[in-house]
Each structure stands twice: as structure tokens, then as C-alpha cells.
Amino acid sequence: MRGPPLASEAISCRGVAKVWAAGTARAHEALRDIDLTVGPGEFVVFLGPSGCGKSTLLYLIAGLEAVSGGELLAFGAPVTGPSPERSLIFQETSLLPWLSVWQNVSFGLSLKGVPEAERRSIARTALQRVGLAEAFDKRPDELSGGMRQRVAVARALAMRPKVLLMDEPFAALDVQTRQKMQDFLLDVWRDSGASVLFVTHHIDEAVALADRVVVFTARPGRIKTIVRNDLARPRDPFSPGAEAMRRHLTELLRDEVDRAFAEQEALV
């Protein structure tokens, strides 16, 4: 079933496994036998109960952690470490508080020694794309939570990533802001042409955003099923199709949440 790796696949996981603290008494299996390919420009949502390893898979793809087994490829080449072409956006604010907004956006470029004039112009463009041009000289603590996440997206975009990895990026935001951020993200995604891998435990986010929804099982994390979401964009969250998708995903998830609960109770 597994063909040869294709350079045209943005991300390709072949039997990927992750064991934390392997070889010790505290070892536990986070991910088992993950097979997944993500095409260029595809929007894939990882959905699962908390602690199912979906964030772990994102960290593996980002190259921040090493796989314990299997093969993980980005554009046909094995992932050996972090790369600017795979940008990770975190749940909580990760802007460096001692830098201004534009310095944060161009932080990656400054690491490469790009001259300041060029960094300023790239930062300006990236901030315009996220609608925050006027925040150029502000400090992160002067911005709201939603604005900070938009700056984080601008920072990722400034590196011209081919894959955007997002670890529950809107979880800390209120519901109204989250909805706005979803629309904003879809705009960014359409403009940039990058693949997006988006981790969440909100079914609504999967319904609104995904081309495909990868549903994870509870510990150890495995892919339970992959659901295509072919609802026409722009999507109406209250359309019959969206309702049906929501119900389908809810049912898929319910078993796993029950199992995760039972497991946690057994541990106590």
C-alpha cells in the first residue's frame, strides 16, 4: 500500500511512532503506526481527545522532536530537525516580549543576518497581510490575544513556509475572536498556498477549516479514520452539510473521549 516517497507530497508519515522516555520505567507510547500524507496547499485538521498525541505528531513534523520509529518526510526528504519551511504556531503567545512587533516578525530573518532595511520591508508586508500594519512599532503586551496570534502568523509567513503547523492556535481566545481568526486564517492560507496542519479538539474548527479531518484515537495515538470535508467554501456553519459533518465527527470522537476517560479513571 505504501508507495515510494513523492517529492510532491508536502508531508509524508510512514508508520511513525513516538515513545516518550524510551527505555526507562516511565516510558509511554504517544503515537503508534501513523500513516498520513498531506498534499501541497492542503488544509488538514488533527482532531482528537486531549492527550491523544496529535500535538506530538505536529512537533515531530516540525522537527522539534525525533521520531522513535517509522519514516517522516517533508517534500521527499527525511525530517532531521526544525526548518523555516515548516513554521510552527503555538497555542499560547510565543512572541518575544522584549522585541517590538516588527522585530518579532522578522526575528527569523535577523538570525540569518538579513540587513535591517530588508527585514523592515518584509515585516511590513507580512503585517499588512494579517491586517496589523499599524501595530508595526508596538510591543506585544500592547496587543490583544487575537492580535498577538495574528503577529505570530505574520512571523511564520515572513519565513515563506511551505507548511504551516498550528498547535491549537486559537484555544486561548474567546469564541467570537476565534471565529474571526478562522476566517482570517483561511484568507492567509488561500494567499500563501502553504499546506496547513491544524491541531484542535474543537469539532467546529474542523468543520469550518479542514479539507480533511484526521481523527485520532486515545492513547496511544493512532489514526482512527480520515474524514474528507468537501463542504463548499465559504462555509456556513449552520448549513445542513455542516450539521451532518459535525454530528459525524462528534460520534467518531465520543468513543475515544469515553476511552480516554476510562483510562484516566483507571490511573487514579
Next chain:
Amino acid sequence: MAVDLARAAVPHIRPRLPFGQRLALPDGFVPLLQRTGWMLVSVGCFASLWELLWAFGIADAKLLPPPHIFLGNLVEQARFFNTAQRWQIGTGMNAGPSPAMAVLITVLASTGRVLAGLALAATLSILVGVAIRYVVLVERLTLPTITLLAPVSPIAWLPVAIFMFGIGNAPAIFMVFIALFFTMVLSTIHQIDGVNRNYINVARTMGASKRQIYARVIVPAILPGLLAVLRLNLFGAWMVVLVAEATGVGYGLGQVIMLARNTFNPSLVFFTITLIGLLGFAFDLLFRLVQRRMLYWLPRDAGSSLGL
């Protein structure tokens, strides 16, 4: 009962404009005025209590002279701040600078030692702390020894300071340094370990090298914590410098205290204590200003709730 407790925990909300806004005074002026006012009230209460005890004859003026006595004859007190090298043959009791000048020289001498020791300890401890986390071999070679020496009281280092440096400025500076160095190394390591993982991961995904992660992320991230530790150690430095000076460094506030003790002069003791208190207070104020400048990114109100 529970309801009463809940009500007591809720602060009264007064729908009145703050004092400063009603009078249209510049920002920060009123809090400053209030803080100064409360400081005067606080010190005033303490002094009044002391004066009362003296007035009722409980505090003996020969042993615990109240403020109006030990602050009443400044010129008389200043006479003891003799910075002339009296131990040298041919130097008379009245040789040397004027009393006011002598007080200034004494204060500056102690201040200089505190600053030198503090600067030395801060620089070296940050360097060593970062090196310990940066290179595993450095950690294995130095950390056990540093942890072993951290709890040793500065008093125990006093003879070592004299063996190594004799008398003069060097042992006093060494004492300040050694009293702060080990704990500040440990605190630097603690701060490094506490750096938000997201900051580091962001830098890593952007292709930062290990050196860049330390220089561009970890060091700026630990700066607030380090300055807070440094400020706490500021008072420690003032305590230690006095001990060091008491053993004979020529002149300094500690030496004046020793002189006062040996000549049974309680007024001089309290006068010097007042001086040290004022100096420490001024240092703290100055340090807070520096801290605010260096940590421009920290929100002001968060700083005040942390006591910064």
C-alpha cells in the same frame, strides 16, 4: 458566615476619580507623593515610639539614645569619621580632611566596595551560570562544588579574605563577591531552566543555532529574574561589606561601627546605622530606575504587584 467572608474579601469600589486626575497632576506624581508620605509616616512612627520610651525613662539615653540625640550633634559625630591614616607614625589625631568631607569619603568608600563586589558577582555568576547550561562538561566540573559552597556563611570567608588579600579594599570586595556569587550562579541556572519553552522552540523552528538561542532568547528572557535577584542581594551586599570593613580596611562605615563599639559610643552607632539605612534605600531606588529602563518591555503594573 461564608457569606460574610466573601463580602469581606471584595474590596470597596469607590466610583471617584483618582486624586491626581481631579487635580490634573502629571502621571506618577501622586503615587510618588503618597509613597514618600507613607515612608515619612512609617519612619516617624518608629522614631516617635523611641522618643516616647526615652521620655518615660524606659530607654536609657546612654545606651539607646533616641533620634534627636544621635542626630542632634552631627558635627560632633562626623568628627569620628576620620579618614586620616592614623595608624601611620607622625599622623596627628586632628590631621586629615574636614569632618563633613570625611563622612563623604567614608560613605563613598563603602559604596564603592559594594558596587565593585556586586558588579563582579553579577557578571561572573551570569557567565558561569550560562556556561553551566551551555556546556555539559562545565556543569559536571563546577556545579557540585558551587552547590557545596553556596550555603557557607560569608563570615566563614572572612579569614580567607584576609589570608588571601591582607587588608584594604580587596578583601572587602572579595567578601561582597563571595557572599553573592554562588547563590547567584544557582539562581541563573534556575532562571535558564524556567525560560518559556515556546520562545526556544520558536527560535529553533526559525533555524537558530545553539549560540543564537542563548544570545537572542535565553539571556534576554532571564534578565528580569536576574535583576530581581540582584536587587534582593543588594541589601546582602551592604550587610557583608560592613562585616568586612569591621576587620580593618582603613576606613569605611563598618570601621566606624567598630570604633563606636570599642569606644562605647551608642550615638555614633545609631548615626552610622541611619546612614547605612539611607544609603541602602537610595541604592534600592536607583536600582529600580535602572531596572525599569533595562526591562522596558515589562508592563509597569505587573512590576508593582511583584514589588519590583
